Amino acid sequence: MALARLERAPSGSGPFGSPVPARCRDRPCAVGVDEAGRGPVLGPMVYAICYCPLEELEALEALGVADSKALSEAERERRFALLEGAGDVVGWALHVLPPQHISACMQRRAKYNLNELSHDTAMGLVQFALDSGVQVAELLVDTVGPAEPYAAKLRLRFPGLGVTVCPRADSSFPVVSAASICAKVARDHALKHWVFEEDLGTIDRDYGSGYPNDPKTKEWLRRSLEPVFGFPRLVRFSWATARELLRGGGVPVTWADEDPEGDPTAPPSLLSYFARSPPQGPPRRPPHRFFQERRLRPLDEL
Template identity: 30%
Template sequence: MSTVREIVEQLQAAEEPKEWMEELRADSRAGVKAALNRWNRQYEKKKKIREEFDKKCAFDLAYAPFEGALIAGVDEAGRGPLAGPVVSAVVILPKETPELIGLDDSKAIPKEERERLARKIRETAVAYSVHVQSVEKIDEINIYAATRDSMEQAVNALPIQPDIVLADAMTLSVACRTESIIKGDAQSLAIAAASILAKTTRDALMEELHEQYPAYQFAKNAGYGTSEHLNALRLHGPCSHHRTTFEPIKTMLGERGQEIGLSDHDAIDQPISNGHQSKQAAYSK
């Protein structure tokens, strides 16, 4: 009879259910029962993740205008915060992407896993592009128009022309057919991939801004209006990367009759590096 330890090692090495596992159900040892139950839970979890992955792949393929069509997914990060840019990303994935099993909407994935997936996406993508829309542009034309413009610029910067673009809840005007998908990042693999690149890129930018403006805790709040962030705004006023058309910043500036970048806050109001004022990149394997 195998020892509990040997059975545990066998289970750890098994990827799929085996006939010998049925025999374990009759084993009275508590260690064996616990190990088998643990394997079953992990297997069901992996099975569900795989099913969700296959569902996302099928969703994208349903929009393909012909066999082998290049399907691009586009998404953004940063529409709601009080500070920082909007970042848009577009990704064209190959037909087979087993490396991306587990890929989901960026908001549903922990930071470390997002970073790992972002690396995998860059490695496996047929092509991808990232565009960073400045705060100045957001204030100039409004957040909706700035986001749409950013998404369109990201698509136009692709080194390969897609046959169709699936956008997360946005109607775009680009050279190819587009579809606006409500909650697309939860349904489409390509849009989910774009959401990961947009989110990780923006988080990195906000962490850089945190180094320049530590009072606002951008690395922690990503520019969103947390109580800590709002307290810092009341104490220091806004910096040059706050959105002046967003409340409560708009009212705050009006009440004080002040401009962004006040001289008495020079210690926390430094310009962002030129490379991130309006950054756009396109990559192809």
């Protein structure tokens, strides 16, 4: 049932997860946080939390949870099913970040890098657990970036909670290992069942691991590049691998308002139509027909 829910979850969906166990509503709980898909050029990044009462951490460990990277795909799915079977004491939640959203965030004019996006998504999931009634007492987090500043950010956002942030938390704390499994299984299903909005019967799914250093992934990117419209939405267009292929195989674009430096015959920049008139000198040429038809005037003439 849980795996079917993952397949139906839309890429880019906000937090969603399992029902909150009754015991997690009245007992202090540990919450583990981890992600899958931070580095690939293809597919979403998935953040996950897993939680259970502090007194049940040994029972969680007995399920055989481990760092998802150390498990085969079949083993991850088997352990995810075990987590679902322990729904009377264990809960989980996910946030799926689609490739286009990741790239758009990283290319904002105001700096917003992948670390900040990761931190905000993780904190959003913790808040989702609190809002859902989970009695969160401890946060155990696999670090993104330097551990101490991240821990300080979490303590500021969630005062009163115990916070532990450290590298390799997914191999040190069972509740983080469980979150790692949830995130990786969800990402695997997102890739396997990805719906190509651009598909006209020509897009294949033989794209390998999705990591930039995978030859199969690189070859799939070359095959899937459309010179005018670029890549399918599965691709993180801000990644260097994708940018280089676009530069080499895409159609160059020249914007109409570009003003080539050193060319006295070049038309004025679009911004020049909104500039104030110089106090002295020859009058400026009449505005373009576009502005005249719409009766647009520079602000200093109103």
